[in-house]
Amino acid sequence: MTTLRPTPGQTIGPFYGFALPYPGGPELVPPGRAGAIRLHGRVLDGAGEPIPDALIELWQTSPEGEVVQRPGSLRRDGWTFTGWGRCSTDNTGTYSFTTLRPGGPVPFFALTVFARGLLDRLFTRAYLPGSPGLESDPLLSALPADRRETLIAQPDQDGYVFDIHLQGERETVFLIYPGQPTR
C-alpha cells in the first residue's frame, strides 16, 4: 500500500517560458507529414478571457493504439513518434500540436494543464468525436450530457479543436485518479 505522503504541487508561475518550452515540443510529427493532424484550442479563464501563460502537455497512443515507450521527445529526430509533446499558449491563449490520430478502443488525448494562477496541475482527456464506443466509455457515460461535451474535441479541417475552460459555465471536466489526495 501507499504509505508516503506525496510532495505537494505549486503553480508553474509566470516565468517558465525560457525553461520548459523547447523547439519541436508541439510537433510530435513534422507538419505536413502524411497522416499528420492538428490538435489545437484555447485555454480560457472564468471570465472567458484567453490565458496567454498556460502550458499544455499531451500524451497519447500511437495510431495503432500502442502506448509508446521511446525516448526522443526533447530532441526530435523527425522519425520517432514518442507520443508526448509540450506547448505553451500564445497571446491569444491558443495551443497547437501537430500529431497523429491516437488509436485504441476508445482513443483520447491525455492532457495536463499548467498556468500562472493555477496552484496545481490539472488532468483531463480530449476524446475524438464519432469514435465507436464513446457512449459506453466508463468516464463519459457517467457524466451528465453538458459535462460530457467538455471532454469531446470538435473536428475541423486540420484535425480537432479542444478548448479548455478552467472555470465558468463550460468548465472542463478535470480528473483525479484513485489514491491521489483530495482538496
Added chain:
Amino acid sequence: MSTTSRTDQPATAAPLADQATISAEIAAHAAEYARSGRERIVPLLDYPPYRSSLLRHPTKAPYQVDPEKLERFAPVFGHSDVDPLEADLTIQHRGEPLGERIVVTGRVTDGDGRPVAHQLVEIWQANSAGRYIHQRDRHPAPLDPNFTGMGRCLTDANGYYRFVTIKPGPYPWRNHTNAWRPSHIHFSLFGTAFTQRLITQMYFPGDPLQPLDPIFQSITDPKAREMLIATYDHDLTQPEWCTGYRWDIVLTGSSRTWMEPTE
C-alpha cells in the same frame, strides 16, 4: 531582453492590497483548515490571497476515474534527450555566475518509497539577484550574463537527481503591495505513470518570506508545506567550492509495476 522600466505599470490596474491584508487572509484560511479537522496535503486551487487564482481555479469537484492503460504509463526520456552537462547551471556560459554556488540533490520515489529511475527532472529559477531571464520579468535587478537558470537531468537507477546551481534571490511581484516571493527553485517531475506528473517549487530553510507568501501558504497543512523546504546538508558541501541542500520528492501513488502486473 526587453527594456526594464519602473514605470510601465498598466494605468488601469486595480489598487493592490497591502501585506497586512494578505497576511490576514492567509491566517483566516489557516484557521479554517485547523478547525476543519480534516487533512488536505495539496494546495487549495481556490485561494484568494493569490489573486491570480481567482478566475483560474475550477469550481467543480474533479471527477475520479480509473486510469486507462495510457495513463498508467509515462513518456520515456533518455540520454538522447538530456546531456549530462545540463545538470550544471554554472557552466552554461563563459564565466562563473555571481552568487552562492550550491549543490541540490535528492531522491525521487513513488508513494511506496520505490525509486523513480531514469526519469526527467527539469528546474528553472531566478539568478542570485532575484531576476529571471524571462522577458516578462521587469524586476530592475541585474541579469547575470553567466547565468540562464534552467537545467535538466535524468534520475539515476536509485532515483537520485543532482544539480549544481546558484542560490536564487527573492524577488518582488505584483500580487499585493511590497510582495516578495521567498527564494525558490521550480521543479518539474515525471513518474512512471502519467498520473504522477508534478510541477512544484523547492524552498530554502529559514526564509523569513515564507509565512508572507500566498503561493507557499496555499498549502494550508503545515507538515505538507515543510515537504517543500530543502535541508541544508553539510555533507554535500565541497571545500572552497559550494554549499549543499538535500530535497527528496515523493510522487503520488504506486509505480506502474505494482499497479499493472499483467502487462
